[in-house]
Amino acid sequence: MSKIQDTVLKRQDDNWRENEQDHKRVPAITNGFKNPGKPSVGNVKKVLETAVLVPPNSEEVRRKLAQRNKTGMWGQSGGRLEYAMYKTLLSVLLVIYACVRYAQYEYNRVKILVLNLAYSPSNTPQLIRQDVLKLQKLPRRLAAILEKKREGDVGGGVSGVLNDGSELVAWSVSAGIKHLILYDHDGHLKRNVDDFRNNVSHKLSKFYDPSNVPRFAVRVPQWNKVYFNTPGAEVGAAKKVAIEISLLSNRDGRETIIDLTRTMAELCAQNEMKLSDITMKLIDSELTQLVGHEPDLLLYFGPSLDLQGFPPWHIRLTEFYWEQDNDQVTYSVFIRGLKKFASCKMNVGK
Amino acid sequence: MSDTNSFPGLPQVFNFFKNLFSHVLRTSNNVPQHIGLIMDGNRRWAKRKHVEIKEGHNAGFHSMSRALELCYEAGVSTATVFAFSIENFKRSAAEVDSLMNLARSGIRQVVQNGEMAEKFGVKIKVIGDRRLLPDDVLQEIETAEEITKNNTRAVLNICFPYTGRDELIHSIKANIDSMSSGQLEASDIDENQIDKYLYTAESPPVDLLIRTSGVTRLSDFLLWQASRRGVVIEFLDCLWPDFGSRQMAWILLKFAFNRSYRASDLDFEEETDGDATANPNKNHM
Numbered sequence: 142m143s144k145i146q147d148t149v150l151k152r153q154d155d156n157w158r159e160n161e162q163d164h165k166r167v168p169a170i171t172n173g174f175k176n177p178g179k180p181s182v183g184n185v186k187k188v189l190e191t192a193v194l195v196p197p198n199s200e201e202v203r204r205k206l207a208q209r210n211k212t213g214m215w216g217q218s219g220g221r222l223e224y225a226m227y228k229t230l231l232s233v234l235l236v237i238y239a240c241v242r243y244a245q246y247e248y249n250r251v252k253i254l255v256l257n258l259a260y261s262p263s264n265t266p267q268l269i270r271q272d273v274l275k276l277q278k279l280p281r282r283l284a285a286i287l288e289k290k291r292e293g294d295v296g297g298g299v300s301g302v303l304n305d306g307s308e309l310v311a312w313s314v315s316a317g318i319k320h321l322i323l324y325d326h327d328g329h330l331k332r333n334v335d336d337f338r339n340n341v342s343h344k345l346s347k348f349y350d351p352s353n354v355p356r357f358a359v360r361v362p363q364w365n366k367v368y369f370n371t372p373g374a375e376v377g378a379a380k381k382v383a384i385e386i387s388l389l390s391n392r393d394g395r396e397t398i399i400d401l402t403r404t405m406a407e408l409c410a411q412n413e414m415k416l417s418d419i420t421m422k423l424i425d426s427e428l429t430q431l432v433g434h435e436p437d438l439l440l441y442f443g444p445s446l447d448l449q450g451f452p453p454w455h456i457r458l459t460e461f462y463w464e465q466d467n468d469q470v471t472y473s474v475f476i477r478g479l480k481k482f483a484s485c486k487m488n489v490g491k
Numbered sequence: 492m493s494d495t496n497s498f499p500g501l502p503q504v505f506n507f508f509k510n511l512f513s514h515v516l517r518t519s520n521n522v523p524q525h526i527g528l529i530m531d532g533n534r535r536w537a538k539r540k541h542v543e544i545k546e547g548h549n550a551g552f553h554s555m556s557r558a559l560e561l562c563y564e565a566g567v568s569t570a571t572v573f574a575f576s577i578e579n580f581k582r583s584a585a586e587v588d589s590l591m592n593l594a595r596s597g598i599r600q601v602v603q604n605g606e607m608a609e610k611f612g613v614k615i616k617v618i619g620d621r622r623l624l625p626d627d628v629l630q631e632i633e634t635a636e637e638i639t640k641n642n643t644r645a646v647l648n649i650c651f652p653y654t655g656r657d658e659l660i661h662s663i664k665a666n667i668d669s670m671s672s673g674q675l676e677a678s679d680i681d682e683n684q685i686d687k688y689l690y691t692a693e694s695p696p697v698d699l700l701i702r703t704s705g706v707t708r709l710s711d712f713l714l715w716q717a718s719r720r721g722v723v724i725e726f727l728d729c730l731w732p733d734f735g736s737r738q739m740a741w742i743l744l745k746f747a748f749n750r751s752y753r754a755s756d757l758d759f760e761e762e763t764d765g766d767a768t769a770n771p772n773k774n775h776m
Contacts, residue, residue: 188751227518234515238748326720394718395682398659402685406667406677416671419664421656446724453718457656461707461726485706 144413146430148404149397150365185239189232249466253473256464260473264347266315272476273316276483284322284436284459285309286449287470289329296469302329305442305470307340311348312475314355314384321386322436326449328390331361335372337388342371355383362432363392393432394452401427428454435459438482442470460485509736513564516743521750523699523723523743525569525691526562527713530555532704532730539730545589550732552597558739563613563645565743569694571648573712577620577657591628594651598635612644618690619653620661646694653690655714662688691716699746700724703731723749 262269273279287305290297296304306323313321323330330337338359345354359368369382401424408414435455441447441463448456462478516522530551537547559570575590582590598615617632624632632651665688669675675684686692697716702709705728709717717724725742727734 191751227515230515231519238744402663403677403680406670448718449720453714457711
């Protein structure tokens with residue numbers, strides 16, 4: 142069925158080149174503007190204002206309120222009063238929540254700080270090796286969701302994403318993970334693939350002896366391209382690489398599934414394919430070819446889990462790991478994710 | 492439902508506060524519209540309590556009623572529960588049997604004397620690959636759907652037997668089918684079109700997914716729906732039978748707070764709602 146793949150790839154290529162859909166469709170990054178988990182008095186005040194002053198706009202609520210007016214527990218005249226009371230109680234609840242949340246946030250931040258101190262790889266693969274050797278199993282394929290932070294922040298902008306990505310590559314190489322999937326919603330990584338390769342090589346030469354930097358391959362499934370090492374140093378493509386990195390974006394998720402559907406629809410219309418040919422196995426193998434294999438572990442470096450449009454077909458049994466209220470790509474999250482993975486038991490359906 | 496509080500009057504007081512809470516939350520206008528539930532941990536709970544696995548599933552059923560009661564009362568319009576995965580057919584025959592029995596009696600209970608159907612006007616829908624079910628269970632399901640079909644207040648989708656990939660393939664096939672019958676052009680197939688043929692097509696988009704028992708996987712549940720940006724995914728450490736109104740209330744409050752927080756954060760709104768035309772400077776790379 143390589144015909145299917147060709148058509149899908151061609152379609153993606155066209156989209157990319159002709160209307161540069163990615164540039165248009167993709168909304169700007171939302172997270173990381175500031176740590177959304179971070180509470181502040183001003184924001185709590187604003188929350189209360191919106192919660193109390195904005196009237197409910199759903200039909201359901203209005204109907205319920207009208208109904209309550211008649212039969213409410215506060216009698217005939219109590220409708221408005223009751224509503225006001227509910228709103229007051231709501232703000233009380235939200236304030237209580239904000240207080241608890243604030244304590245929780247501070248606790249988590251301190252925890253993250255301590256963990257960051259406890260696990261610091263300081264650019265030495267040996268230390269990472271030592272951490273990993275204690276683990277019973279390693280993920281064969283590791284995925285990570287990266288986010289672009291606000292331009293001007295520490296580690297913000299596209300260069301921040303590139304830096305985070307290359308750090309993850311260095312840790313993975315040191316840990317002995319052979320496949321790494323880096324996902325960022327807007328595709329910053331694949332659009333700057335040359336910079337990324339330079340970045341990775343730079344980072345790896347810090348970890349390893351410059352004469353013996355591990356080789357790597359960068360795969361961009363959307364363009365069906367594989368790049369070896371840094372630009373200008375592609376020699377040795379045939380030699381074994383220490384790690385294969387796939388760069389994914391929102392485009393490789395739903396859009397690819399839709400492209401696949403269209404292609405199969407066209408083939409069916411031309412009678413080259415029957416509806417009964419479409420099976421779980423076929424779709425799985427097509428999507429594996431087009432996007433890649435399902436990762437075993439997915440790391441997320443934001444404050445609360447949000448899959449950001451990660452390819453839906455590829456998260457069937459993937460283990461997720463993230464650290465509450467964390468907003469940085471740090472080694473402690475990486476190694477704690479691996480530890481969690483090593484300790485979890487997998488039993489499909491049972 | 493089966494709160495075994497020994498202190499007289501306590502259940503009533505508890506109920507009063509529960510209702511009050513849900514009504515208060517309802518006025519916040521920031522309640523999730525569609526909740527997905529993975530009710531994991533019934534068997535481990537049974538083992539820990541040294542009772543039969545059947546008892547565990549029973550306790551899980553009650554736990555579900557408690558949680559849903561609160562949700563519907565707070566204004567959630569749809570809940571989708573993962574009752575049985577296609578993969579679950581791999582379990583021992585005895586257990587599959589007892590699960591089927593539970594489903595049969597559970598559905599009957601909900602429909603006949605369970606307060607849920609009457610009090611909340613819940614419409615029950617069983618989604619998934621129903622061809623795999625035994626005939627008698629299928630009949631029970633059809634009766635239940637028939638009886639509750641005119642309820643409009645809330646919807647309960649029971650995934651039975653279901654997997655997310657199976658649902659996706661179902662939709663892909665349905666799309667291709669409707670194209671070959673001439674209702675659709677190949678170029679019309681897009682995300683909405685795929686959504687339209689999912690089992691959850693008639694429901695609002697999923698905005699909250701809860702899984703208990705400390706497992707941090709989706710296990711093939713609502714893959715397409717939950718991978719969207721902005722869907723809140725909560726993984727809890729407690730086992731499902733221990734999941735009560737308190738946990739549910741906390742999650743709903745958290746959800747409401749975060750949504751109000753975002754609504755009040757103007758920067759955020761600009762960033763999420765604005766597409767290329769609203770902030771073109773963001774798209775220059």
